[in-house]
Amino acid sequence: MSALNSPRTDENDPLADVVSALKAMLGDRLSTSAAVRQHHGQDASYLPPYPPDAVAFPEDAAEVAAIVALCHDHDVPVIAFGTGTSCEGHVAALHGGICLDMSQMDAIGPVSTADMTCVVQPGVTRKKLNAHLRDCGLFFPVDPGADASIGGMISTRASGTMAVRYGTMKDQIVSLDVVLADGTQMRTSSSARKSSSGYDLTRLFVGAEGTLGVIVSATLRLHPVPEAVETLLIAFPSHTGAIDCAIEIMGAGIPVARIEYLDDVQIRAIQAHSDLGLTSGETLIVECAGEPDSVSRQTAWIAEIAAEHAAARIDTARLPEERARIWRARHDAWWAALALRPGAKGIPTDSCVPVSRLAEAIALAKQDCAQLGLTAPICGHVGDGNFHMCVIFDPDAPSEREKVDELLRRLSRRAIALGGTITGEHGIGYGKRAYLAEEHGAAGVRAMAAIKRALDPRGILNPGKIVEAGDLPPFE
Structure with missing residues (x-):
């Protein structure tokens, strides 16, 4: 150090x-x-x-x-x-x-409206990219909340509110230009929309967290800006009603653009922080996008499903400023949670389970917080089983720190037990290395270590993250 x-x-x-x-x-x-x-x-x-x-x-x-x-x-x-x-x-x-x-590497290169692609340097942020695309009729859909850089989003395999429709960062990459550990420059693939030529080197670097190479350019997939967008804000008396409603919406095949969950603690925090006029209770934010008549039919169908799950209130927002108010609630969730306890710190957790086990995972997470005496508002991308807890604590109080560590252990191990993953979008870094082998097994970690050893034999690229080249012995 x-x-x-x-x-x-x-x-x-x-x-x-x-x-x-x-x-x-x-x-x-x-x-x-x-x-x-x-x-x-x-x-x-x-x-x-x-x-x-x-x-x-x-x-x-x-x-x-x-x-x-x-x-x-x-x-x-x-x-x-x-x-x-x-x-x-x-x-x-x-x-x-x-x-x-x-x-400093924040240039946006050619935009091809015919191919719906663009070339960017890694320092370009997602907001800058979408501002640049505003007059093209295209947009880049991955929205992790923060105005992250494209290179960072690729390296952590970022996701966000629109993943349920458009997929995660791995689905948006056509090709990468990468500098390998010895300084060699390499392009991972052509610009064709598909290929079966050799190993999928592009996906190897997506989510590698800078441990296999340094991304210096990316060719990204873009998507048409939808003609119409409507957002539903739906309040429920229980988290099971909200999650079961989300599961039925997904099961019905409705092509929602976004479907987000905020628990009652998070809603109270947002109201105290911003007073956005939200109804108390467990809440879903559901957004539909596309052709106007189709969007209207989808939102009406969603409202019917929500009523069947005892929704206490359903609000529909069509105007941009109305929708912006609702999404501000979601994007301000972190700051609102921190405001619950001024001076305290927050831990942004990340857990992902099969959608069918999501209600169970959230119920047990709430139970953990009650048992440990911790405050942790919950929000998440429930359409793909991903949820976050913002754990509020005093880092200078050893007893609280121990409780937080125990909560994080329970969340990670329960996700694995429920058939899920210790991280749906935050990545491993060094914060979750301890649980990597529990999820992937010795053979999985050995394979990752072998890849690391092959591409970075001296271990100079972001050492200490995900795996080390010498974590496990080589294959016999």
Whole structure:
């Protein structure tokens, strides 16, 4: 671990040679400032920060390749950094090294309306991309909440509110340009819409969290902007009514664009924080998009299903400002939860189970919170079985910290027991490494370690995340 206040500068340390060479290459685009390093050693998680020894700001793929090759030659770690909004310690420089801040690489290349694709550098944020696409009649659908960078979203296999219709980040990638651990540049596939040519190298890097290569360009799939959009805000007296309604909506084959759940604690928090006029109780936000008549039929059908599940109130929003008010409630959920206990910290958890087990998983999570005496509002993408708890606690109180750790253990192990996964969209980082083998088994982790060992034999790329090359012995 690097010192928190100053970088390593021992003249016998190979890092000193790397920093000196990078200073000559980048000038003031290499920083060893304590404040800059501290910022780049932490993300949105509760996990302790581990600052890098220096932060580089490359401007193009050639510079990234040169930096990575230099670090490879000196066995110095390299950690790619987008906007720092990840949730499992992904950007922590556990072993020091050089952080690659990709924010200067934010160009948007050609947009093909015929192919419905565009080329972007990794530092482009999703909001910037959609603003750029506004006049094309196309949009990029992945919305994890934060204004994350495209490179970071690819690396964590991001998801979000629209995944139920459009899929997750892995479904939006046509091709990637990647710098490998030794500085070699590689394109993962052609720009064709499909291929059966060899291994699927593109998907190998989606969700790899910067442990297999550094993404320097991406060709993305885009989608037509829908002609009409309607949003339903539905309140229920119980969480089982809300979840069962969501399951029936999905089972009926209604092509919803988004279907989100907020529990009663989260709704109370939002009302106290923003006073958006929401009805108390367990709540679904359901959005339909498409041709106007079709959307009207879909929302009417959803309202009928909700009534059958004892919905206490159903509101329909058609105007953009009405829909924006409703989605503000969902997007402000994190800040509203933190406001429940001023001065406390929040832990953004992530659990995903088969939709058929979702009501059970949420009920048991609520029961855990009651038993442990913790406050943790729940929201989630119930259309695909993914839910989040924002656990509010005082990190300086050891007894609370122990309770939080126990809650996180229960959530991870229960997800596995219910046939789910320890993370549906946040990723592993180093925060959930302890449970990776429980989900995938020794053979699964061995396979991941073998891939890591093959592509990054010196272990310089974001070390300590997901797996290490030496986590398990090689195949016999």
